[in-house]
Amino acid sequence: MKVSVIGAGHVGATVAQRVAEKHLANEVVLVDIVDGVPQGKALDMWESAPIEGFDGKVIGTNSYEETADSSLVVITAGLARKPGMSRDDLRDKNAEIIKGVTEQVAKFSPQTKIIVVTNPLDVMTYVAMKVSGFEPNRVFGQAGVLDTARYRTFLSMELGISVRDIQAMVLGGHGDDMVPLLSYTSVSGIPVTQLVSKDRLDAIVQRTRQGGGEIVKYLKTGSAYYAPSAATVEMVEAVLHDAKRLLPCAAWLSGEFGLKDTYAGVPVVLGKNGVEKILEIEMTDAEMAMLHESANHVKETIAALKI
Numbered sequence: 001m002k003v004s005v006i007g008a009g010h011v012g013a014t015v016a017q018r019v020a021e022k023h024l025a026n027e028v029v030l031v032d033i034v035d036g037v038p039q040g041k042a043l044d045m046w047e048s049a050p051i052e053g054f055d056g057k058v059i060g061t062n063s064y065e066e067t068a069d070s071s072l073v074v075i076t077a078g079l080a081r082k083p084g085m086s087r088d089d090l091r092d093k094n095a096e097i098i099k100g101v102t103e104q105v106a107k108f109s110p111q112t113k114i115i116v117v118t119n120p121l122d123v124m125t126y127v128a129m130k131v132s133g134f135e136p137n138r139v140f141g142q143a144g145v146l147d148t149a150r151y152r153t154f155l156s157m158e159l160g161i162s163v164r165d166i167q168a169m170v171l172g173g174h175g176d177d178m179v180p181l182l183s184y185t186s187v188s189g190i191p192v193t194q195l196v197s198k199d200r201l202d203a204i205v206q207r208t209r210q211g212g213g214e215i216v217k218y219l220k221t222g223s224a225y226y227a228p229s230a231a232t233v234e235m236v237e238a239v240l241h242d243a244k245r246l247l248p249c250a251a252w253l254s255g256e257f258g259l260k261d262t263y264a265g266v267p268v269v270l271g272k273n274g275v276e277k278i279l280e281i282e283m284t285d286a287e288m289a290m291l292h293e294s295a296n297h298v299k300e301t302i303a304a305l306k307i
């Protein structure tokens with residue numbers, strides 16, 4: 001198993017570290033455009049192996065030869081948000097970067113699957129799918145797992161109950177119009193609406209929507225990476241272990257939920273073939289309207305792309 005991570009910045013390096021430490025691959029290849037950074041970070045990581053107890057190699061490079069025949073590629077290359085920027089503000093610059101990266105990835109690993117993490121997420125996933133020419137089930141994006149993790153964390157803080165007992169799903173595009181599904185939020189099976197007041201739930205939903213921005217405000221010079229990398233690695237594990245996990249991921253829609261020709265966060269079954277199934281679950285009219293609004297926003301941003 002070889003996992004290549006493109007972009008050796010905060011998210012990419014942390015993904016590589018988690019993949020190595022969780023023994024998910026026997027080779028992790030970290031690629032970046034900046035000379036020395038992937039080499040230095042990868043060697044530093046590899047030198048932690050005797051202490052952390054993993055056997056996989058960690059290789060850092062500026063070229064794509066070493067990524068050849070990857071089982072899975074994670075793309076994190078690009079610019080991160082600064083305070084005051086929306087994810088869409090990154091669109092054109094990151095689209096150029098994703099285009100160049102994807103051409104190289106597809107050339108050296110024509111059979112691979114790609115998980116996109118770069119923002120604006122749904123749009124960059126579209127760029128990777130188009131440029132690679134891969135079937136859409138092999139190109140998908142990480143957003144819903146992170147948004148759901150934030151939502152569950154905030155609910156856990158509110159309730160004083162373990163995050164492990166909170167089940168939830170956040171769908172839609174990875175923007176401030178994402179769709180936390182209240183109708184599917186429960187605490188060990190108990191509907192969350194029995195345990196948290198409407199006002200508090202509204203506030204938690206709002207905090208979830210702005211969860212990325214909250215971290216950007218604190219950090220000032222970059223965006224979140226601990227939770228984003230953990231979310232990405234949950235998806236990496238699902239694919240490499242053919243685990244058939246049911247996770248919210250950015251997937252290409254061809255009529256599901258009445259949506260077509262766009263990426264949006266929906267419940268999917270993730271396994272060795274990537275997105276193996278999209279589950280068209282029922283939701284309330286209000287949730288469905290929100291999903292459409294969010295997906296249409298992604299579609300408009302795709303239409304405005306200059307690639």
Ligand code: APR
Nearest residue numbers: 007008009010011012032033076077078079080117118119
């Ligand atoms: N090829 C390879 N790497 C590149 C390229 C390229 N063409 N262009 C930029 N990079 C690298 C940068 O050199 C940098 O090391 O991408 C890395 C990005 O790292 P950070 O700036 O630390 O950003 P990070 O916090 O990791 O976020 C990366 O993930 O969550 C999203 O919004 C976030 O789009 C952003 C991405």
